[in-house]
Amino acid sequence: MIIDEDALSEGVTPRIAARLIERHSAQTGRYKRLMDYYMGRHAIENRRRTSEGVPNNRLVCNHAKYIVDITKSYLLGNPVSYAVASGYDIETVKNSYAAQDIATLDGAIEKQMSIYGKSFELVYTDEHSEPKSVCLSPVNTFMVYDSTVDKEPLWGVHYFKRYGLDGSVIGTECLVCDKEAIYTFRGSGDSFGNMELSDISPHYFGDIPMIEYRNNEEEQGDYEQLISLIDAYNTLMSDRVNDKEQFVESFLFLKNMEIDGEQAKKLREERILMGYDENSSAQYLSKVMSEADIKVLADDLKQDIHRFAMVPDLSDQQFGTNLSGVAIKYKLMCFEQQVRSKERYFAKALKKRFELYVGYYSLKGSMQYVPVHRVDVVFTRNMPVNELEVSQMIQNLSGIATAETLLSQLSFVSDPEEEAELAKRERMTGGRSLTASDFKRKEN
Numbered sequence: 194m195i196i197d198e199d200a201l202s203e204g205v206t207p208r209i210a211a212r213l214i215e216r217h218s219a220q221t222g223r224y225k226r227l228m229d230y231y232m233g234r235h236a237i238e239n240r241r242r243t244s245e246g247v248p249n250n251r252l253v254c255n256h257a258k259y260i261v262d263i264t265k266s267y268l269l270g271n272p273v274s275y276a277v278a279s280g281y282d283i284e285t286v287k288n289s290y291a292a293q294d295i296a297t298l299d300g301a302i303e304k305q306m307s308i309y310g311k312s313f314e315l316v317y318t319d320e321h322s323e324p325k326s327v328c329l330s331p332v333n334t335f336m337v338y339d340s341t342v343d344k345e346p347l348w349g350v351h352y353f354k355r356y357g358l359d360g361s362v363i364g365t366e367c368l369v370c371d372k373e374a375i376y377t378f379r380g381s382g383d384s385f386g387n388m389e390l391s392d393i394s395p396h397y398f399g400d401i402p403m404i405e406y407r408n409n410e411e412e413q414g415d416y417e418q419l420i421s422l423i424d425a426y427n428t429l430m431s432d433r434v435n436d437k438e439q440f441v442e443s444f445l446f447l448k449n450m451e452i453d454g455e456q457a458k459k460l461r462e463e464r465i466l467m468g469y470d471e472n473s474s475a476q477y478l479s480k481v482m483s484e485a486d487i488k489v490l491a492d493d494l495k496q497d498i499h500r501f502a503m504v505p506d507l508s509d510q511q512f513g514t515n516l517s518g519v520a521i522k523y524k525l526m527c528f529e530q531q532v533r534s535k536e537r538y539f540a541k542a543l544k545k546r547f548e549l550y551v552g553y554y555s556l557k558g559s560m561q562y563v564p565v566h567r568v569d570v571v572f573t574r575n576m577p578v579n580e581l582e583v584s585q586m587i588q589n590l591s592g593i594a595t596a597e598t599l600l601s602q603l604s605f606v607s608d609p610e611e612e613a614e615l616a617k618r619e620r621m622t623g624g625r626s627l628t629a630s631d632f633k634r635k636e637n
Contacts, residue, residue, distance in 0.1 A: 198339045201347065205369050205376045207388045214352050214367065214385045217335045224309055224332045227414050230257040230423065231308050237427040248435040256423050256495075257416040260504045261307040264415055268532050269303050270575025272296035273543065274608075278567040285560040286550045293325055301328040303539065306408040307415040314542070315351065315370075316402040316549045324398075324553050326546065336405045347371070349403025352385060370396070370403050399552040406542045408535060419498055426494045433487055503531040521576070532574075540570040571601075 194217060203209060229235070233255045242249045273296070277283045298314070305312035305328065313329040313336075329351055337348040349370040357363045365380040367388060374395045380388035396402050408414065416423065499506045505528055522529070548565045555562040587599045596616070600609040 194335050195338050195340055195344065196347070198347070201337075205348070205371065207378050207390060210350065210352075210367050210369055210378055211386045211388060213335075213337065213350060217350075221332065226420075227308050227310075227417060230416065230420060231255075231261060233258065235427055236424050237431055240428075240431075250431050250434040252427060252431045252434060254423075254426055254430055256419070256426070256498050256502075260416045260419075260502045261304060263504055263507070264307055264532065264535070265300060265303050267528070267575055268535060268539075268572065269296070269300050271573040273299055274571045274573070275547070276569045276571055277563065281563045281567055282561065283547075283551075283563055283568065285554050286547060289324060289550060289554075292323075295326065298326055298328055299543075302406050303535075305330060306406050306535070306539070310408045310412040310414045310417065312406040313349070313351075314404045314406065314546060315349070315368075316398060316404070316546065317375075318396070318553075322557070324550050329403075334403075336401075336403065346401050346405075349401050351403070354383070370401050372400055375402070397553060397556055398549045399556070400549060402549060404542050404545050404549075407538045409538065415504070416502060419502055422494060422498050422501070426491070426498065429487070429491055429494065433491075503527045525576070529574075536572050540572070543570050544568065 194213065196213075201209060233253050235253045235255075237251045237253060240249065240251055275283060275287065302312045302314060309331045311331045313331060313334040315327050315329055316324055317327070319325050333353050334349075334351045336346050337350065338344040338346055350367065352365070352367040354362050355364040355366055362383045363381075365382070365385050365388060367378040367385065369376040369378070374393050376390060377392040377394070378388040379391045380386075495506070505525060544565050547568060547570075551560070551563050551565070554560045583602055587602060590599060596613040597609040600606050600612050600616075606612045
């Protein structure tokens with residue numbers, strides 16, 4: 194949300210917070226629709242019968258969930274790692290990340306990015322004065338930027354309603370973050386217009402402790418532009434089942450024959466019909482279905498969904514078990530370009546998180562300050578790997594690239610630096626297993 198800085202000259206006040214919340218709430222309908230499609234609540238479910246006795250199957254083929262989950266697994270199935278330039282130590286930050294299972298948080302953030310087009314993270318300090326992170330939904334969270342060309346962030350805002358045991362609204366609450374403090378506003382009613390300032394807490398992060406993660410430049414979800422195709426596929430599949438059901442329950446046309454209701458019931462049970470006139474006949478009235486045409490249309494819609502989402506259909510026969518690593522990468526090329534675009538935005542936000550953690554720990558005296566440009570965010574694709582090819586590549590490059598660089602190519606090595614040190618110590622002991630005394634001697 195872009196606001197002219199002069200409009201915020203009063204500072205953080207309940208009135209301004211309420212106006213910003215009112216403006217942001219206008220997007221609630223869009224966010225609800227996007228989440229509905231991920232959860233399988235598609236437009237086809239609202240289709241009504243055209244007349245009594247006509248089948249109305251409403252099938253949901255949830256391509257939206259498939260697109261989001263496959264993208265998330267491909268990008269973050271292997272946890273993000275961090276490489277720092279020599280001379281710097283970031284173990285304090287890495288330990289903090291490990292303690293709170295930051296990989297799970299990354300997955301939640303990426304999932305929201307793929308659904309809504311953006312996500313948010315709030316960094317705060319817990320009761321032990323340790324920094325922690327939490328994922329916030331864009332449904333009730335937003336950033337305020339100034340109107341300059343740099344679009345500098347001014348505030349981070351998170352608002353919500355408080356509910357009682359019976360589910361009724363008992364109040365409202367809003368958190369506004371700037372570079373110095375977190376302001377808490379509370380109201381007793383159902384509206385955010387009657388809030389009052391209840392608390393101001395300094396946060397010591399040195400910058401706004403709220404981070405915006407963008408899915409792309411347009412801030413759109415992965416399947417947002419494909420909803421019409423998804424609806425068309427659902428309609429086609431539903432009508433396909435309807436046609437089958439109508440075919441089974443077709444009308445029986447009798448020529449030169451006359452039966453009453455009791456005879457009709459007996460016919461349905463015994464399925465025997467006798468004609469006493471040489472001109473009498475019986476046949477079902479049904480429309481002729483062309484399964485080949487329907488399948489062609491269904492395949493075309495499905496291919497369009499995957500093509501425009503740039504997410505491959507991994508159940509397709511083109512992904513055989515005998516493909517080489519290069520062949521698989523070629524088939525995933527469009528998907529890889531899409532994911533790389535997401536990766537750039539994601540890495541930028543992760544560096545902002547790192548900067549907040551380092552700023553806090555260095556101020557606390559727990560670690561030396563590390564410039565964010567000295568740290569690289571490393572993503573490892575979660576895809577089948579031919580370990581034999583990788584090992585041959587490592588062997589061929591031995592002596593050309595560093596041991597850490599080569600070890601980073603192995604999917605089962607999570608910390609190349611530590612692995613290189615362990616391998617070095619093992620060579621020093623003649624190949625025998627390392628013991629606690631070996632490490633002690635090395636430290637001495």
